[in-house]
């Protein structure tokens with residue numbers, strides 16, 4: 001017998017969360033776009049450690065996709081996602097329609113103006129405006145005490161932390177480690193797009209990051225050299241480089257000298273699929 005509740009309407013989500021708060025429960029939120037994998041489930045496990053009830057939201061947010069991106073064909077499997085949430089011990093799954101999330105004339109959006117400038121923000125104009133807006137809305141609807149995000153989307157996690165700080169959301173943000181396939185590929189819903197050949201070539205991202213980590217193992221190294229090494233590995237796997245950068249972990253500003261504690265980030269096109277990965281050096 002399941003006790004997991006399924007909620008589709010925004011007002012129902014908020015009423016449920018406010019009732020749990022009146023019960024004295026500590027609420028955890030895990031925002032996702034669905035097509036769940038072990039990476040998502042690790043976030044649910046983390047949230048369960050830190051909260052009495054866990055809400056998983058499943059919403060492919062149109063506002064964070066560009067006009068030529070994969071919003072329409074983004075993988076979806078509601079039945080399987082519900083089953084996985086249930087097994088992972090979620091208390092509630094919120095899977096709203098676009099119509100319940102956005103009024104047709106919605107005109108208020110949340111923008112972060114500094115951390116969003118580079119990396120994925122520079123390549124996907126409006127992406128983080130969409131992310132901040134939907135996450136702010138999910139915070140208001142699910143009323144979490146704690147929200148768990150994945151390091152897989154390093155820039156996103158940094159931007160959400162900044163939004164929470166700058167807009168005074170009373171929410172603890174937890175960032176959980178990247179869950180990888182046994183061969184190193186970071187798990188992603190988009191991996192389902194990869195052909196067998198692309199799946200092999202996709203290893204270029206994690207291998208580029210390992211090469212970057214190896215460069216700083218003995219101490220610092222010029223970031224340009226580390227970057228060149230990453231580009232070499234990406235290209236050796238016949239991937240089309242989008243970016244490879246070494247940045248400061250907090251400011252996301254590129255560094256001149258790569259050191260331990262900096263973050264290496266890569267994005268590359270593998271066939272028609274855009275993949276990202278990162279590693280703290």
Ligand code: AMP
Pocket residue numbers: 031032033034038039040042043148149150151152153176177178179180186187188189
């Ligand atoms: P998505 O459904 O891709 O929007 O991701 C939802 C949340 O899961 C985000 O906080 C991601 O960073 C996180 N996530 C995605 N893939 C992984 C992974 N391989 N390991 C850990 N967290 C992940």
